[in-house]
Amino acid sequence: MIYTLTTNPAIDMNINTKTLKPSHVNRTDEVVYTPNGKGINVSFVLRHYGIESKILGFFGGFSGHYIVDEIRKRDYVIEPVWIDDEITRINIFINSNGEEYKLVNKGGNVNSEKQQELLDMIKSKDDCTHLSISGSLPAGIDESYYHEILKICKEKGIEIILDISSKELKELLKYEPLLIKPNDDEIKEVFGMEITDENSVKEVMKHLHGLGAKNVLMTMGAKGLYFSNKEKIWFCDAPKITLLSSACSGDSCLAAFLSEWLMGKDIEYALKKASATGANVAESMAIGDLKKVDKYIESLNIKEVK
Numbered sequence: 001m002i003y004t005l006t007t008n009p010a011i012d013m014n015i016n017t018k019t020l021k022p023s024h025v026n027r028t029d030e031v032v033y034t035p036n037g038k039g040i041n042v043s044f045v046l047r048h049y050g051i052e053s054k055i056l057g058f059f060g061g062f063s064g065h066y067i068v069d070e071i072r073k074r075d076y077v078i079e080p081v082w083i084d085d086e087i088t089r090i091n092i093f094i095n096s097n098g099e100e101y102k103l104v105n106k107g108g109n110v111n112s113e114k115q116q117e118l119l120d121m122i123k124s125k126d127d128c129t130h131l132s133i134s135g136s137l138p139a140g141i142d143e144s145y146y147h148e149i150l151k152i153c154k155e156k157g158i159e160i161i162l163d164i165s166s167k168e169l170k171e172l173l174k175y176e177p178l179l180i181k182p183n184d185d186e187i188k189e190v191f192g193m194e195i196t197d198e199n200s201v202k203e204v205m206k207h208l209h210g211l212g213a214k215n216v217l218m219t220m221g222a223k224g225l226y227f228s229n230k231e232k233i234w235f236c237d238a239p240k241i242t243l244l245s246s247a248c249s250g251d252s253c254l255a256a257f258l259s260e261w262l263m264g265k266d267i268e269y270a271l272k273k274a275s276a277t278g279a280n281v282a283e284s285m286a287i288g289d290l291k292k293v294d295k296y297i298e299s300l301n302i303k304e305v306k
């Protein structure tokens with residue numbers, strides 16, 4: 001069973017507005033509230049593609065209850081660690097005249113007792129084959145927490161999937177995660193390496209594998225994505241779309257990829273599905289209905305980077 005861990009969930013408030021002026025009452029055109037957080041988004045899209053997963057995370061206050069209730073209404077198994085006296089954050093994504101404004105808040109404080117509760121929960125899981133960890137850490141949790149989680153995974157033989165932007169990612173590769181999903185900006189920030197051409201991609205992949213990553217899915221938004229399994233590197237282009245909101249796009253891309261790749265299916269199709277899904281989400285508010293994915297897949301091209 002795949003488990004997703006969202007250490008810092010959020011209600012996403014997705015707003016569409018033609019006017020966004022300072023010192024002005026901006027009456028918006030559309031607003032969509034969705035129960036989210038990066039790992040939760042992965043679970044949603046996995047289910048869309050027929051793969052079940054279970055959801056873990058820290059939740060608190062009215063907003064935490066809203067997220068957990070919504071997820072339970074959709075019949076997911078979610079095991080929340082409830083944080084006392086703290087409210088799960090609400091993040092705001094504004095789309096106005098082709099521009100995106102992303103207001104991502106910190107998240108409630110998680111004390112050491114609650115941190116331990118989650119670690120004990122992971123330790124107690126006997127059905128967990130893969131743990132997909134996504135997103136930022138909330139207040140009160142130090143980066144060293146990742147090490148504690150990953151040590152438990154190693155001991156229990158749980159395969160690790162990491163989609164985190166933390167600088168600690170570099171140090172975490174020694175736990176040999178099955179897959180990491182950085183984007184090109186994170187590669188620059190965390191590893192100080194810039195993607196300029198195919199040679200730089202080869203260098204980056206070699207470096208990441210050298211540090212311990214078994215597989216790397218590197219996303220680059222409208223520029224496409226690369227996947228490396230240490231033996232080969234593939235590139236997949238991206239469909240041309242009109243961007244509405246890039247929120248949830250990377251998480252959905254990862255889930256689409258996992259839905260094929262973890263099942264041992266064709267790698268080229270998995271990459272096309274990942275690219276098509278990320279693009280279709282980026283032209284929607286929140287995750288959207290993913291209805292254009294099949295059409296986009298037909299238009300995509302894969303090439304091997306030699």
Ligand SMILES: O=P(O)(O)OC[C@@]1(O)O[C@H](CO)[C@@H](O)[C@@H]1O
Nearest residue numbers: 010036037038091135136247248
């Ligand atoms: O602060 P993090 O965890 O990095 O990002 C959280 C978040 O912005 O990412 C998701 C989209 O990818 C949203 O659903 C959510 O609000």
